[in-house]
Amino acid sequence: VKKFLNNPNDVVEEMLDGLIASHRSYLQPVGTSRRALVARNGPRPGKVGLVIGGGTGHEPCFVGYVGKGLADAVALGNIFSSPPPDPIVKCAVAASGGAGVLFVYGNYAGDVMNFEMAAELAEEQGIPIRTVLTTDDIVSSPVEDREGRRGVAGNFFVFKVAGAACDLGMTLGECETVTRKANDRTYTVGVALESCSMPQTRRHNFEIGPDDMELGMGIHGEPGVSRERVRTADEIVDTIMDNIFKEMKAEPGDRVAVLVNSFGATPLMELYILYRRVEQRLAAKNIEIEANWVGHYCTSLDMVGASISILHLDRQLTELLHHPCRTAILTINAPEADGAAKS
Amino acid sequence: VKKFLNNPNDVVEEMLDGLIASHRSYLQPVGTSRRALVARNGPRPGKVGLVIGGGTGHEPCFVGYVGKGLADAVALGNIFSSPPPDPIVKCAVAASGGAGVLFVYGNYAGDVMNFEMAAELAEEQGIPIRTVLTTDDIVSSPVEDREGRRGVAGNFFVFKVAGAACDLGMTLGECETVTRKANDRTYTVGVALESCSMPQTRRHNFEIGPDDMELGMGIHGEPGVSRERVRTADEIVDTIMDNIFKEMKAEPGDRVAVLVNSFGATPLMELYILYRRVEQRLAAKNIEIEANWVGHYCTSLDMVGASISILHLDRQLTELLHHPCRTAILTINAPEADGAAKS
Amino acid sequence: MSETAARALAQMFERMSGVIETEKDHLSELDGAIGDGDHGITMSIGFKAVTAALAALDLDSASPSDVMSTAAGGFLDAVGASTGPLYATGFRRAAQALAGRGHLDLAACRDMLAAMSEGIRDRGKAQRGDKTMLDVWMPAAEAAATAVANGRSKPEFWKAVEIAAENGAAATATMVATKGRAARLRERSLGHTDPGAASAAMLIKAMAAML
Amino acid sequence: MSETAARALAQMFERMSGVIETEKDHLSELDGAIGDGDHGITMSIGFKAVTAALAALDLDSASPSDVMSTAAGGFLDAVGASTGPLYATGFRRAAQALAGRGHLDLAACRDMLAAMSEGIRDRGKAQRGDKTMLDVWMPAAEAAATAVANGRSKPEFWKAVEIAAENGAAATATMVATKGRAARLRERSLGHTDPGAASAAMLIKAMAAML
Ligand SMILES: Nc1ncnc2c1ncn2[C@@H]1O[C@H](COP(=O)(O)OP(=O)(O)O)[C@@H](O)[C@H]1O
Ligand SMILES: Nc1ncnc2c1ncn2[C@@H]1O[C@H](COP(=O)(O)OP(=O)(O)O)[C@@H](O)[C@H]1O
Ligand SMILES: [Mg+2]
Ligand SMILES: [Mg+2]
Ligand SMILES: [Mg+2]
């Protein structure tokens, strides 16, 4: 697999060079640590700080969600590896406005251990920490083991809600509660057609047969839950939506937000074809789409595949979803013109 | 090559279903034609209308650039095929506010013939038309044959400037002049590591050897200008920037806008590594980056590759670049909050 | 006789559509080598649209000219691309050349080929040797003119036209493209047959078989 | 004597780093089958950071405990991931177990292995049979305890520890993962050796060779 790379061992550091330079108007390193980045326009006294983070290789996740109205700081690890406690603590300190700090990250053994160690260290420094683990991948574990599920692209919605809650001045406890609700009401299923390849190996992490696809694929190139024959786009969406409908208790007239996300190499053309069917399936149940995003929001290097996430809205979540934010990749009801030409 | 598809012959129609549904808050079909889409918030009396368009397979180009402050209407063809005159004429009529309509599109034989036929038909209906062909691909033809060059990802900048000029109420002639200037000052070079594959064939359009890359690759899977051994990311950027510096008459202290664009399958991680080197090269010449975009802005289905575009700014272009716009994929200094949660 | 001529043209278009359908992948492959790989797809969509448009036409009352202009409209609205304006203009000019004619005699066929070739040339502003479909249509039209001038029989006429078309298509492999997408490849286009020339030769073969 | 023990530990870490470097691709491949394919890379970065941190340490004055806690810090700050907290905690506990000790006699080695294994267990909250590195460290620590209790010689001690580690690693192939990324694969993880267990057995082999 060919890639634009220099020394593969420098890939994360070089990406950080580019990323920090490119998003200079939104964020900056905390001190000299480039693995801890803080929003220029984020933390403020009295506001609960929102810290997100995880491994790299998911761009624009997580760094694209740092900015006014969304996350205050992000801690970044190596490719597909949780950051160590040190940058997470730095983020907590940088994000802290005296009202406590909320950690939101995906439920993976490595992330949990590192963020927990960081939470202990931050609390020793007098910063109250609450944590919400994202667990939106509904096929990664049966419903009896909801807390065992992993967090995937649906963290987009969970971050958005958490960022809005923090920005609105809610207390740490309130922020935690509503973020937990957002996570509980977010449902994601992913499908991969080809595995991703690490810069260091430039080989597929594993092989998916020429006529096969992997259902329930994780965002770290972990195998999914079952290997199946490739089917049509509509059949794939139907399988995904059937899984989601099995868990989501939506009534006719309910509203949802939809995210159709590329894992990296799947182009927009195909995402739109998937979105088309998602809309048909929701419309057939009289469920309305309040807002949608179609594109690259949480990738897995160069994986060929896509995921569909549905956030089952209620009045509070709808308000928080529409709350203004401005980050490198997400501007909603732009909070203020700031004179910088930025996408 | 595996893809999310139903019947490959329906791919464009199905994509349009999804795309129109997804971007409903920005645009709508002109009458019953789904190949002609008009901005909800675009055309207005007295304003020059901006019509863009081309083949599909380049998403988010061109449809992502339709909206307030940018293009008023877009005509879409089949994959990598110019739209026929009919939807282009429909776009011209829909975009017309009585002050004339500007056509901006890439310089390809097919597009030129179809847009010219459409221009004749629109003028017969009393709509004055001016045309600017984008020709930013500097390696596609020698400098003596500048007008023979093709338009690629740099049309991003040309569209942005044209949209701002129209929105500011400039006359048709003024809009044409400044758009032409933007095109003259935009320089793009692309490199492909793998060719794209059409939904109908699911085979690479052509093969690039396992250790090779294609310099000057077009955005329609056309072969580029030379086949070379794959080099490091920095070496590739150096080749591209050397080509650009050869033509761009930039002095120390000048300002530019930078676009690092994925051709489809190349992930953000690698784009940031390319951006890093672009910044280094510009910094070494004391050229400042006024704004930058890194991501998927003009793709070629699932091609593995990237392009670098530089817009050499002057005072007027800088102002037009920062002029507010709000489209499906580009919000700059958001013109107004509109209550819709949209990326 | 007018119905028969119109019907013959409609059947010719069906034959063309069939040939393109069979050769679709081959044409896309040729285009993949020096263009954007869609020529087979574009031609297939275009000729399907033509046969659909003709199916809606009342062939009992339509003139040959009506058939050609219906084909022009159907083709253009369905494909755009380079081929859309080129063939639509060619068919439209052929419609003009056939206006008022009920018979498809050799003179009519000669005039139709000349009109096609001029329409394509005027629309695309290419010249012979530019490595395009024109390198098929022009020699074919010339061969038709010569054959009529020399009083050739119908089979001889079409044989000459077909051979000129095939030679024209083959010759494009020795040309450096200067028009269309392939022009950017310059010398690298050498050795590859132009896809538009290849499909043009197929279309002419279909004409020869049906008229 | 204290310098010698510290130096021996530092050399042990260098050996570990060397082995991981050699087996990096193999470990990533194992992780690719049931995890995210980075285990070799993570371990390589981690042990390079450990040897870099130890290079900055004055081994003439450092105690064995200092070496272990320096290794813990270096490893953790460089990698994060699952292995970061697990090995950092293991090394930190080993540092505590070695505190005040200058000799690396078999009792010290036994206590160090026990501390490693407990640290990893406490941090990761896994149990034996969960298909993790613990399925190597626990039997290795137990084998060490038995060997000391039975008064085995140094070569016998390390042989027993190594065999226990290797058997433990091999046994993970027959287990269904319930911790870490592989847990989501459930039955599909069967037949695959756990990458963390495989690397743990390599680390223990390096210990056996150097201590
Ligand atoms: N200006 C022109 N004049 C005549 N023929 C042309 C011209 N430009 C392109 N062509 C023909 O069109 C063919 C390509 O057609 P097609 O692939 O369908 O369109 P596109 O180039 O838009 O993808 C070329 O092989 C060539 O024969
Ligand atoms: N809770 C845990 N307790 C013990 N070992 C664990 C635990 N979770 C994961 N592991 C070990 O970590 C290994 C994976 O390490 P690595 O690939 O470096 O980290 P990551 O899973 O973060 O990518 C697994 O093979 C397993 O042996
Ligand atoms: Mg990992
Ligand atoms: Mg084309
Ligand atoms: Mg073509």
Ligand SMILES: [Mg+2]
């Ligand atoms: Mg791993």
